[in-house]
Amino acid sequence: MKKKDEVSAFSYLDETIQRLSEPGLLLVSGNMKRANVMTIGWGLLGIFWSKPFFVVAVRPSRYTHKFIEKTRDFTVNVPGRGMEETVAYCGTVSGRDRDKFEERGLTMLPSRRVSSPIIEECIINYECRVAYKTIVNIEELSSSILSLCYPYGDYHTLYFGEILTVHADEKLK
């Protein structure tokens, strides 16, 4: 793995949104001693309150939820080619039962600005600090989304993470 450099928040927007849709991105929260990784297929990027933001959605039932509540930060890691099976695995297995980092050979590296580690094997890493959160209020949600996404409740918490820094693999630049 070559050295990663910090890049501006939106230098790799296309790669990030493309892989968010397929195969998904890896969301990490915790610290170097104990963290969890989960796969996300939803997310929003842009400018809010005059700062760059990455918004992620986590259901309260997810193991990751309690890590973000505690640390108030997270990283979003964009997998490179060849990591598709790992991404699929991290989306189906809970970190309560298994150490997904060890099982899939994912290496945690300390972040520069947040407590949650980044994943060395990923090609782009966003370090985000939660500046705002809100829980999906079904009274304001369209009925089609409600029935599709929330048949069992467990309404997502939306975490608005200010992007403090972004690292990218040398090869991308």
Add this chain to the structure above:
Amino acid sequence: MKKKDEVSAFSYLDETIQRLSEPGLLLVSGNMKRANVMTIGWGLLGIFWSKPFFVVAVRPSRYTHKFIEKTRDFTVNVPGRGMEETVAYCGTVSGRDRDKFEERGLTMLPSRRVSSPIIEECIINYECRVAYKTIVNIEELSSSILSLCYPYGDYHTLYFGEILTVHADEKLK
């Protein structure tokens, strides 16, 4: 103005985010008889509830707010080069007092999927239908943002607009 074709939701992500930051984008809501245009410098793009979304923030005091509340849709229009003064003007003058379309020579065109018109002179147009909204809850907001952005209250409504279609100028393709 050359013919615009529909393109996939995220084909012009870079251009959109870049111009969101500088000079801003033009948010339109209403119908072909009566609509308002305002400049936005904040917005989020991505995938949510398995669909493409454009999230915009509008303060209740803004004239645009009541249009979105009524129509439940909006368009986001990306200005091309040379429109900087128009964008600045639309960010400082209220549509309550002035017809910004007429004053700035902006042409409304009917959208394909929503009631709110698009602006012909812009190079990219997003047609969005509101699927969810939420009001900024200051209890969950970081104190620095609170004091910077809300000294007088008037907390933003966040409109989550599903992107139904995107048009782009031929030259961009």
